[in-house]
Amino acid sequence: MIKSAYIHIPFCQHICHYCDFNKVFLKNQPVDQYLDMLRKEMENAVSRHDHKNLQTIFIGGGTPTALSSQQLQKLLTSIAEVLQPDTGRIEYSIEANPGDLPLEKFQLLKSFGINRLSFGVQSFNNSLLSAIGRAHQAEDVFRSLELAGKAGFENISLDLMYGLPGQSAADFERDLDIALKLDVAHFSAYSLIIEPKTVFYNLSRKGKLPLPPQEDEAVMYETAMDRMESMGYHQYEISNYSLPGFESRHNITYWKNEQYFGFGAGAHSYVDGYRNANFGPLKKYMNAVGEQGLPYVSSHEVPKSEAMEEELFLGLRMSDGVSESHFSSKFGIELNRVFQDQIEEGIHKGLLVKSGDMLALTRRGRLLGNEVFSSFLGAAE
Numbered sequence: 001m002i003k004s005a006y007i008h009i010p011f012c013q014h015i016c017h018y019c020d021f022n023k024v025f026l027k028n029q030p031v032d033q034y035l036d037m038l039r040k041e042m043e044n045a046v047s048r049h050d051h052k053n054l055q056t057i058f059i060g061g062g063t064p065t066a067l068s069s070q071q072l073q074k075l076l077t078s079i080a081e082v083l084q085p086d087t088g089r090i091e092y093s094i095e096a097n098p099g100d101l102p103l104e105k106f107q108l109l110k111s112f113g114i115n116r117l118s119f120g121v122q123s124f125n126n127s128l129l130s131a132i133g134r135a136h137q138a139e140d141v142f143r144s145l146e147l148a149g150k151a152g153f154e155n156i157s158l159d160l161m162y163g164l165p166g167q168s169a170a171d172f173e174r175d176l177d178i179a180l181k182l183d184v185a186h187f188s189a190y191s192l193i194i195e196p197k198t199v200f201y202n203l204s205r206k207g208k209l210p211l212p213p214q215e216d217e218a219v220m221y222e223t224a225m226d227r228m229e230s231m232g233y234h235q236y237e238i239s240n241y242s243l244p245g246f247e248s249r250h251n252i253t254y255w256k257n258e259q260y261f262g263f264g265a266g267a268h269s270y271v272d273g274y275r276n277a278n279f280g281p282l283k284k285y286m287n288a289v290g291e292q293g294l295p296y297v298s299s300h301e302v303p304k305s306e307a308m309e310e311e312l313f314l315g316l317r318m319s320d321g322v323s324e325s326h327f328s329s330k331f332g333i334e335l336n337r338v339f340q341d342q343i344e345e346g347i348h349k350g351l352l353v354k355s356g357d358m359l360a361l362t363r364r365g366r367l368l369g370n371e372v373f374s375s376f377l378g379a380a381e
Contacts (some may be wrong), residue, residue, distance in 0.1 A: 001050070001053050001259065002049055002050065002051065002053070002054070002259045002260060002261055002271060003053065003054065003056065003228065003253050003258055003259065003260065004054065004055065004056040004058070004059060004250055004253040004258070004259075004260035004261070005051070005054055005056070005057045005083060005260065005261040005262075005263065006057075006250075006260060006261065006263065006264075006267055006268075006269075007038070007042075007057065007058070007060070007075075007079065007263045007264055007267070008061060008062065008263065008264030008265060008266055008267040008278075009059060009060070009061040009062045009063070009064040009066075009067065009075070009264065010024055010034075010061060010264065010265050010266065010282065011024060011026040011029055011031060011061065011062050011063065011066050011067065012024070012026060012061065012062055012066060013026050013027075013063065013066045013100075013135070013341050016132060016133040016134055016238075024065075024282065026066050030282065030286075031071055032071065032074070033069065033286060034282060034285075034286065035071065035074050035075055035078065036168025036263070037285065037286040037290065037311070038075070038078065038263060038264055038289075039082060040289050040290075041079040041263050041264070041278075041289045041293075041294065041295060042078065042079070042082040042083060042261075043082050044265050044289075044293040044294055045261055045263065045271075045294065046082060046083065046261075049261075049271060049272075051083055051084070051261070052084075054083060054085055054086075054090060054127070055089075055090055055091065055249060055253075056090055056091045056092070056093070056249050056250035056253060057083065057085055057090060057091075057093070057250075058093045058094075058095075058250040059075075059093065059094040059095065059114075061095055061096045062098070063095070063096075063097050063100065064094050064095055065094065065095070065096040065097060065099060065100040065101050065105065066097070069104065069105055069108060072108060073108060076108075076109070076112040076164050077112075079112075080112060080113075080187070085113065087112070087113025087115070088113075091115065091116055091155075091248075091250060092113050092115050092116065093113045093114070093115075093116035093117070093118055093248075093250060094109060094114050094116075094117060094118070095118045095119075095120065095135060096117055096118065096119050096120070096344050097119070097120055098119055098120070098121060098136040098141040098144045099136040099140030099143070099144060099351070100144075101138065101144060101147065101148075102147070103147045103150060103151060106147050106148055106150070106151035106153065107151050109151075110152055110153065112227070115153070115155055115170075116153075116155040116156070116157070116248075117148055117153050117155070117156045117157070118156075118157040118158075118159065119141065119144060119145075119156065119157070119158050119159065120159050121136075121141050121158045121159055121160060121165075121179070122134055122159060122160060122161045123160065123161065123164065123175050124138040124141065124173075124174070124175050124178045125138070125165075125167075125171055125174070125175065126138055126160040128164055128166070128167055130253075130290075131164070131165055131166060132161070132164055132165070133199065134199075137318075138178075141158075141182075141195070142182075145182060145184070146244070146351075154185070155185050155186070155246060156184045156185060156186070157184065157185070157186035157187065157188060157248070158179060158182070158184055158186070158187055158188070159187075159188045159189075159190065160175055160176075160179060160187060160188065160189045160190070160224075161189070161190055161191070161192055162175075162189060162190075162191055162192070162217065162220035162221065162224070162248070163191040163192040163211065163212055163216075163217040163220065164192050164211075164212075164352040165192075165200075165209050165210050165211055165356075166210055167212055167220075168212065168216070169212075169216050169219045169220050169223065169247040172220045172223065172224075173223055173227075176223065176224060176227045176228075179374045180227065180228075180231050185242060185243045185246035186233075186240070186241070186242040186243070186246050186247070186248065187228065187233060187240070187241045187242075188239055188240050188241075189221075189224045189228075189239055189240075189241070190239050191217055191220075191221065192211070194209070204325045209292060218304045218341075218367060221366075221367065222367070224241075225363070225366070228241040229241075231371065234319070235250075235319055236319050236320070236367055237251070237255060237317050237318050237319065238317045238361075238369055250341060252312065252318070255314050255315060255317050255318050256314070257307070257310050257314050257315065258270075258317065259271055259272075259313050262276070262278065262284075263278075264278065264279060265279065265280055265281070265282055265285035265295075266278055266279070266280035266285075270302075272276075273301060273302055273307075274299050274300060274301050274302065275299075275300045275302055276294075276296045276298070276299045276300075277296065277297050277298045277299075278296060278297060279293045279295050279296075279297045280297075281379045284297075296361070304372045304380075305380040305381045306332065306380070307331070308327075308331055308333075308338055308339075308380045309376050309377060309378070309379065309380050310336065310338060311327060311330070311331075312373075312376040313372075313373035313374075313376050313377070314354075316359070316361055316369075316372060316373065317369070318360075319360065319361075320358060320360060321358045321359050321361065322335070322358065322359050322360070323357050323358055324336070324357050324358070324359065325357050329363075334337075335359070338379070339376060339379055339380070341379075342375045342376055342379050343359065345375065346365070346372055346375065350362055350364050350365075351364060351368055351371070351372050352365055352372065353363035353365075357372040
């Protein structure tokens with residue numbers, strides 16, 4: 001059963017220095033033609049698969065809220081008519097940049113049943129925001145939250161980043177101080193990753209990117225864990241914290257290794273045991289939808305061994321971890337029979353812990369998550 005749908009809007013009014021997502025500058029782009037092809041892709045996909053049980057929809061980017069009100073209405077109308085979401089039941093999210101939305105746009109989103117907003121805040125330090133290429137300032141965050149509240153939004157998430165160029169542990173703690181006073185339901189806190197084809201990648205290769213030492217980055221992460229927990233935000237995943245009941249149901253679909261649609265240029269989907277990747281360039285994406293119906297640049301049938309490995313390195317991202325009984329019923333084999341050596345080694349190193357039916361990361365394991373995840377790669381073959 002397909003539980004979730006991700007919809008990608010690749011347009012941005014500004015490109016951040018760290019971003020490697022599929023995106024293009026909004027100006028002079030064929031936005032309406034793209035939205036037409038996006039609708040056609042959704043129609044073609046749902047004609048092949050049941051979409052009546054969707055539990056989450058997530059509109060991401062790019063910057064979905066960079067669309068004009070008319071374009072947003074066109075997009076949301078397509079989603080309503082094609083996917084027919086039960087908006088009183090599902091989690092319906094959209095990413096937004098602080099400062100992008102006047103009250104009328106918030107009200108438009110609300111009128112179509114969107115009930116969760118995810119703001120890319122990253123920092124409340126205006127100098128740092130400028131250094132990482134963000135177009136907003138801290139004041140825009142406060143104003144956007146005020147307008148979102150006026151429009152009736154209660155489920156709001158803020159993204160924060162640490163390990164930024166020139167950022168100290170004290171800088172990040174000040175960001176946490178401000179964030180935790182804002183009365184929002186959910187936070188994501190990610191460390192900066194230098195990705196190829198980004199401004200930061202080019203600066204890093206030239207030795208012109210003054211990143212904090214790894215020890216400081218670890219301190220920032222531990223500070224986030226401690227401060228969030230002390231304020232009642234449960235760390236339910238390595239980088240995500242929420243008040244009870246406000247966990248991101250959409251992202252949990254990914255971490256539980258369940259099926260989902262992915263629509264739009266550069267989007268990925270997991271359907272009927274296949275992981276599919278769409279064409280990224282707009283022209284190739286739109287041509288493929290027009291000619292083939294579905295814009296896959298690649299389609300990979302996931303063998304059982306690979307699916308079992310994914311179950312571990314995705315599921316262990318969650319604080320609850322991986323259920324041994326669920327693994328056994330899903331794959332017809334006991335977890336320990338497949339990964340006994342890796343599990344025993346992780347427990348011996350203090351990175352994994354067993355509690356009843358669950359296998360989970362320890363606090364130290366969260367700090368060294370990539371080491372744990374990589375230990376399962378190739379282990380089920």
